[in-house]
Amino acid sequence: MSLEHVHSTDGEEAGDSSSLALKILVAGGFGAGKTTLVGAVSEIRPLRTEELLSEAGQLVDDTGGVDQKTTTTVAMDFGRITIRSGLSLYLFGTPGQDRFWFLWDELSQGALGAVVLADTRRLEDCFPAVDYFEHRRIPFVVAVNCFSGARTYAEEDVARALDLDRGTPVVLCDARDPASGKDVLIRMVEYAGRMHTARLLESVGQGAGPE
Amino acid sequence: MPPGSQWYDAEAGPLVRPYAVTGGRTRSGPGGVRFDLIALVEADDAAADRRGASLLGPEHRALLSLCGQDARSVAELSADADLPVGVVRVLLGDLLEAGCVRVSRPVPPARLPDEWVLREVIDGLRAL
Ligand SMILES: Nc1nc2c(ncn2[C@@H]2O[C@H](COP(=O)(O)OP(=O)(O)O)[C@@H](O)[C@H]2O)c(=O)[nH]1
Numbered sequence: 244m245s246l247e248h249v250h251s252t253d254g255e256e257a258g259d260s261s262s263l264a265l266k267i268l269v270a271g272g273f274g275a276g277k278t279t280l281v282g283a284v285s286e287i288r289p290l291r292t293e294e295l296l297s298e299a300g301q302l303v304d305d306t307g308g309v310d311q312k313t314t315t316t317v318a319m320d321f322g323r324i325t326i327r328s329g330l331s332l333y334l335f336g337t338p339g340q341d342r343f344w345f346l347w348d349e350l351s352q353g354a355l356g357a358v359v360l361a362d363t364r365r366l367e368d369c370f371p372a373v374d375y376f377e378h379r380r381i382p383f384v385v386a387v388n389c390f391s392g393a394r395t396y397a398e399e400d401v402a403r404a405l406d407l408d409r410g411t412p413v414v415l416c417d418a419r420d421p422a423s424g425k426d427v428l429i430r431m432v433e434y435a436g437r438m439h440t441a442r443l444l445e446s447v448g449q450g451a452g453p454e
Numbered sequence: 455m456p457p458g459s460q461w462y463d464a465e466a467g468p469l470v471r472p473y474a475v476t477g478g479r480t481r482s483g484p485g486g487v488r489f490d491l492i493a494l495v496e497a498d499d500a501a502a503d504r505r506g507a508s509l510l511g512p513e514h515r516a517l518l519s520l521c522g523q524d525a526r527s528v529a530e531l532s533a534d535a536d537l538p539v540g541v542v543r544v545l546l547g548d549l550l551e552a553g554c555v556r557v558s559r560p561v562p563p564a565r566l567p568d569e570w571v572l573r574e575v576i577d578g579l580r581a582l
């Protein structure tokens with residue numbers, strides 16, 4: 244057994260390809276409404292999955308000495324939306340704490356896109372998520388969770404305050420409302436499609452360019 | 455911030471040692487297979503019966519029964535079996551090796567699905 248394989252992400256069996264599962268991440272600061280949103284749109288009771296961490300905050304991956312390690316679990320929100328038999332969306336609420344960043348790396352592998360939930364009273368809490376997805380070129384929309392009592396802002400104000408790249412959608416939502424949550428997801432998928440097409444054109448343009 | 459919540463460790467769970475059920479192993483199979491959270495797992499009941507499921511532990515059998523009717527994602531199996539994902543991955547590695555399950559990778563990494571799939575998703579969401 245070689246340790247190099249431990250983090251290999253492409254070891255899964257290629258198999259029956261008739262089933263498609265798409266992954267969408269839900270990120271944002273603590274209390275922004277991630278758990279609420281996932282629960283509102285998911286057709287199954289909200290589940291939480293757990294990963295194992297060593298004390299150092301890394302995934303436990305080595306073969307030896309597990310029992311000498313203190314391990315802890317980290318919970319993630321998780322939900323599913325079945326589009327049709329064989330086509331499902333899976334939602335993952337990303338853990339908000341800094342020391343769980345490495346979990347994001349796994350979660351974002353092959354993700355269709357992300358929703359960054361923002362609370363206008365603490366807009367800065369979603370900076371790390373915005374940075375993360377921008378750097379990795381993962382399509383995302385910013386969903387402003389309109390808490391009662393919070394001043395409402397225009398989409399453009401939020402986009403400016405977050406210094407978003409041009410074209411990144413900002414959607415006002417109520418994370419508790421399934422219809423509102425669905426709208427957010429639709430905007431996300433539409434945007435992911437546009438980004439995908441733009442990148443294809445970009446790569447075709449480069450490939451076909453004069454030599 | 456909601457009352458009673460703290461920035462730190464509200465999301466972290468209790469200290470646990472669930473790797474006992476894997477005999478201390480923390481990764482699956484000789485190939486170092488690492489199942490994606492949304493990889494879909496389906497039990498091959500005939501194979502499981504044939505190969506003497508008695509050799510498998512109770513957690514293995516629990517996983518098999520969870521994905522006996524329909525394919526289930528690794529994440530769902532973890533949640534429903536009440537086992538951490540890391541543990542489920544090891545157990546699934548055993549089951550795969552024994553030929554008791556089929557695992558399909560959902561979408562190859564770094565490749566988005568076709569445009570028509572996205573269209574279908576959008577229409578599907580609207581119709582929900
Ligand atoms: N008024 C109001 N409360 C909300 C809304 N979304 C979430 N909450 C509440 O805010 C708190 C934090 O939400 P939660 O989903 O747990 O945030 P998370 O930390 O991002 O998972 C919970 O008590 C929710 O009930 C909303 O749109 N409006």
Ligand SMILES: [Mg+2]
Binds near residue numbers: 278279
């Ligand atoms: Mg939460």
